[in-house]
Amino acid sequence: MFIELKCKSNFSFLRGATEAPEYILRAAELGMSSIGITDVNGVYGLPRAYECILKKAPHVKLICGAEITVKDHPPLTLIAQTRKAYGLLCRIITKVHADxxxxxxxxTLAELSDFMENFEGANNLVCLPEVEKTTNLTFLKELFGKNIYLPLCRYLDGLDRARTDFTVGLSAKHAIEIIATNDVHYHDLSRRPLQDALTCIREGVTIDTAGLHLFGNEERYLKSDLQMRALFTDLPRAIELTQEIADQCVFNLSELKYTYPHEFIPPGHSAKSYLYELVFRGASVTYKGLIPPKVDAQIRRELEFFAKRGDEHYFLTVQDIVQFAKDSNILCQGRGSAANSIVCYVLGITSVDPIEMNLLFDRFMNDGREEPPDIDVDFEHDRREEVIQYIYNRFGRERAAMVAAVRTYRSRSAFLELSKALGIEVGTISASELEIKFDELAKEKKSRRYLIDGLTETLKGFPRHLSIHSGGFVLSNDPLVEMVPIEPARMEGRTIIQWDKDDLETLGLMKVDILSIGFLTALHKATDLAGISWRDIPANDKPTYQMISRAETHGTFQIESRAQINMLVQTRPQNYYDLVVEVALVRPSPSKGGMVQPYLKGLQEARAGRPFKIGNAALESILGRTYGVPIFQEQIMQISMDIAGFNAAQADQLRRSLARSRSADSVDVMGKKLYNALVSQNVPEKFADDLFNYIQGYAHYGFPESHAASYASLAYKSAYMKCHHPSELLIGLINSQPMGFYPIDTLINEAKRNGVIVLPIDPNISVWDATLEAPKTIRMGFCNVRHAREAEVQEMIAQREQRRFISVEDFIHRTSFSKDVLQNLSLLDSFKEFGFDRRHSFWKSIEFKSLCQQKDSAQLSLFDEHTRFSEPAALFNKMSLLEEIRTDYNLTGYSLHGNFMKALRVELPHLPPLTSVQIKRLPRDRRIRYAGILTVIQRPPPAKGTAFITLEDEFGCIDTVFKSETFEKYEEIIRRSRFLIMEGKIQKRGLGTSVLVDYVETFSHKTERREVSPQGSPRGGRLDWS
Known part of the structure; x- marks a missing residue:
């Protein structure tokens, strides 16, 4: 039986036109018992092939190998016969990519020789060298012994006889047997056009000019035993050898047994005893020495469950990482379903008490889930790298690496690349423009559109390249480098494995997610300034909830988006659980499932003294907090266990099946069993029907209850800080950029309206970051000044500590700022205290040019040698208010010298006079015309294309809502200009006011204005406002 040992998949990146699972399925169709996947310098596609075998082709054996690029030598295909040989192959591939x-x-051949001599598995590594005149068979025969074979291909290209004679001669000379192969690049003849297109993309040529870059014919597809025997009638042994080699390949990916890191266990302890000690020590601290019986019982249940599975090392690993962060004063907080675990809570991994919250542990882990635990931990975004490097240092590069993320072709990128490959002159236009202008650009080649469209559908989903997963780490006690190759990431100091998170799940390998949230950074800085600990922020603060209910949540976590603000004025959260649901509501799952309006109705009923009642105590207990609507999947799991008698594994399986459903018809047998159980317990059929209509939304993205609780905790803390320490929170936000939903100027304006004083940059006071100068008084720092560098600011501070700056000349002489920064500081009025306004400060500094040139570095001169100035500073008029504001925005992103809209109204008296404050006082359905500055565009998935846009004026913000068709009609105007006039009708929801917009224009298109150059030129002209 012929077995194909050399197949390149699409994970050879533009060298193979077939996905690895397609090879498996085609091999099964052809009756092959085995097939080899040998991608270039990687094992990227093996887990996907393995998963396909498990699910669809259990009788096909996967032979694992790779084609290795060798310097100054033809490539070698290496095939692993055993587990140790596979580990050696992974080490070799890792070396291929290293540095x-x-x-x-x-x-290099020398490096290959070192691996073969120094690592186990060399005796079971098969070598199939590409046969060329430069192939060093003498060296390879000595290295691989009996495990080297000469691959021979017959492509029916007119060169088969010469190819055969050459290979047979080498075989006789070196006593190396020949094997048959077709050097497969695609599973079926139909993929030949895609193979040619991929070659053109890889080589940067078109199909018309590719020439010899392309294969001579379509023969490199997966051929049957009968076809290959017909091609090799003169060499039957070459066919039989493929089966013999396949039979010797006994390695299976199931042998990759993961081992947790073991270094955390002190002498005298086992993993079980040490975890037990840490957990109860943490519980004693958490509950102040009095562990409640319910907590104690749940702790013991979880520890027993982890011991049964052997997961203690995993929790010790995560605890070690979290403890490092705490010891390093880095804020962190677990998220996701891990917050359902009391063990995670008392270990300090998560911040939500699952007992108090009545969270369901079985959503995190249960007997039906064979995969390892999966814990996500968020760290401060500007200090996460410290945690990542700690992990690398703790475990070593051979035992720790980040998970890959596979970036794939999407419709537009595939269409664009394929159009180029097929000879369409696309220039620099985007894929969306190409689709519109295709016929115009293609000219006489426009008939190729049909072929391009077909190839695009096939290319969609093919891998383009690997990047780094958002934070997934794989850690192992045994060398990770012998389980999967490790290669450098593009980011310095990072290494990644060749598999993504789904591959890890397929193979049952552990992953820890080291994630980040910018708001943790901001919150840490804010609480430090306020002199409080973020974990000690008091719960249930009434003024905080009152502020949240008014939707005054700009600059908070999770509840600051326009969609959330729109929801806040309807839900008006009054306690922590209200906030948990609020966080979860603005997600695709509740929206697609039609849960939002029933929840709001139930909320109003409950607050009117009419709580949820259905005549079933168990159901009322589970759904009472969400007023009869199953916002969270955990609620369905609990219902199935308490009412239908499911065990935890069955309940979790039901949850997963519902999460994949797209209609009620697709609910499986367990879903119907639950439905029947509800009806049998006298639950009204309409309610049971409604329940299943709601949970169809689980097929879309939504938060687990524990995840929503974790985020709600952070949302509350951020709101508390805004309510009681607004200046400290604003400083935290400013000093943690880039992050958050709103630009800095919006946050500053909001704070100023609430009594916070914000002072400008002062060269004798300011440092790099914004600082708290007095209660509710902020001094801005240099961090937002365009082109400023922290090192230069630190040098300035060192000079200032010796003595204050007394003049512009003194400042220039004693600092190392570049000419761009000096120019920007002048235009920002930073030298006001030295007696100069912006323009005079700017031009006055030119008089000190010669002083600047006396410095060590010529580039510190404010201008180059060719700069000429014909007008003395005294002739320049002072900037207008509008010019000052615009300059501030250009150079820092904010202005403290006045409000942009207020200044614009003076310059442009024709603007609609209506303000945000006045709009909020007008009745529902009143038609209005309003001018403002765009601050935020949001188009969340749950809203069926609805867009939310925030406009700001001198008094505050107004929310606008666009139906899908309206937004698409005016999207180009909205994207290109921040200065907009909108018309529409006022909407009222609870305490909230918004405008349903039906018309948009930009007032930059309608008005003549004076030009303001970056240097503040006094000349008149037109101003580009867009």
Whole structure:
């Protein structure tokens, strides 16, 4: 039986036109018992092939190998016969990529020899060298012994006889047997056009000019035993050898047994005893020495469950990482379903008490889930790298690496690349423009559109390249490098494995997610300034909830978006659980499931003294907090266990099946069993029907209850800080950029309206960051000044500590700022205290040019040698208010010298006079015309294309709502200009006011204005406002 040992999949990146699972399925169709996947310098596609075997082709054996690029030598295909040989192969591939540019990996023959001599598994590594005149068979025969074979291909290209004679001669000379192969690049003849297109993309040529870059014919597809025997009638042994080699390949990916890191266990302890000690020590601290019986019982239940599975090392690993962060004063907080675990809570991994919250542990882990635990931990975004490098240092590069993320072709990128490959002159236009202008650009080649469209559908989902997962880490006690190759990421100091998170799940490998939230950084800085601990922020603060209910949540976590603000004025959260549901409501799952309006109705009923009642105590207990609507999947799990008698594994399986459903018809047998159980317990059929209509939304993205609780905790803390320490929170936000939903100027204006004083940059006071100068008084720092660098600011501070700056000349002489920064500081009025306004400060500094040039570095001169000035500073008029504001925005992103809209109204008296404050006082359905500055565009998935846009004026913000068709009609105007006039009708929801917009224009298109150059030129002209 012929077995194909050399197949390149699409994970050879533009060298293979077939996905690995397609090879498996085609091999099964052809009756092959085995098939080899040998991608270039990687094992990227093996887990996907393995998963396909498990699910669809259990009788096909996967042979694991790779084609290795060798420096100054033809490539070698290496195939692993055993587990140790596979580990050696992974080490070799890791070396191929080590210290190389992406896509340029290689190995030397000397390095290969070192691996073969120094690592186990060499005796079971098969070598199939590409047969060329430069192939060093003498060296390879000595290295691989009996495990080297000469691959021979017959492509029916007119060169088969010469190819055969050459290979047979080498076989006789070196006593190496020949094997048959077709060097497969695609599973079926139909993929030949895609293979050619991929070659053109890789080589940067078109199909019309590709020439010899392309294969001569379509023969490199997966052929049957009968076809290959017909091609090799003269060499039957070459066919039989493929089966013999396949039979010797006994390695299976199921042998990759994961081992947790073991270094956390002190002498005298086992993993079980040490975890037990840490957990109860943490519980004693958490509950102040009095562990409640319910907590104690749940702790013991969870510890027993983890011990049964052998997961203690996993929790010790995560606890070690979290403890490092705490010891390093880095804020962190677990999220996701891990917050359902009391063990995670008392270990300090998560911040939500699952007992108090009545969270369901079985959503996190249960007997039906064979995969390892999966814990996500968020760290401060500007200090996460410290945690990442700690992990690398703690475990070593051979035992720790980040998970890959596979970036794939999408419709537009595939269409664009394929159009180029097929000879369409696209220039620099975008894919969306190409689709519109295709016929115009294609000219006589427009008939190729049909072929391009078909190839695009096939190319969608093919891998383009690997990047780094958002935070997934794989850690192992045994060398990770012998389980999967590790290669450098593009980011310095990072290494990644060749598999993504789904591959890890397929193979049952552990992953820890080291994630980040910018708001943790901001909150840490804010609480430090306020002199409080973020974990000690008091719960249930009434003024905080009152502020949240008024939707005054700009600059908070999670509840600051326009969609959330729109929801807040309807839900008006009054306690922590209200906030938990609020966080979860603005997600695709509740919206698609039609849960939002029933929840709001139930909320109003409950607050009117009419709580949820259905005549079933168990159901009322589970759904009472969400007023009869199953906002969270955990609620359905609990219902199925308490009412239908499911065990935890069955309940979790039901949850997963519902999460994949797209209609009520697709609910499986367990779903129907639950439905029947509800009806049998006298639950009204209409309610049971409604329940299943709601949970169809689970097929879309939504938060687990524990995840929503974790985020709600952070949302509350951020709101508390805004309510009681607004200046400290604003400083935290400013000093943690880039992050958050709103630009800095919006946050500053909001704070100023609430009594916070914000002072400008002062060269004798300011430092790099914004600082708290007095209660509710902020001094801005240099961090937002365009082109400013922290090192230069630190040098300035060192000079200032010796003595204050007394003049512009003194400042220039004693600092190392570049000419761009000096120019920007002048235009920002930073030298006001030295007696100069912006323009005079700017031009006055020119008089000190010679002083600047006396410095060590010529580039510190404010202008180059060719700069000429014909007008003395005294002739320049002072900037207008509008010019000052615009300059501030250009150079820092904010202005403290006045409000942009207020200044614009003076310059442009024709603007609609209606303000945000006046709009909020007008009745529902009143038609209005309003001018403002765009601050935020949001188009969340749950809203069926609805867009939310915030406009700001001198008094505050107004929310606008666009139906899908309206937004698409005016999207180009909205995207290109921040200065907009909108018309529409006022909407009222609870305490909230918004405008349903039906018309948009930009007032930049309608008005003549004076030009303001970056240097503040006094000349008149037109101003570009867009």
């Amino acid at each position: 190389k540019e992406k896509g340029e990996g290689f190995l």
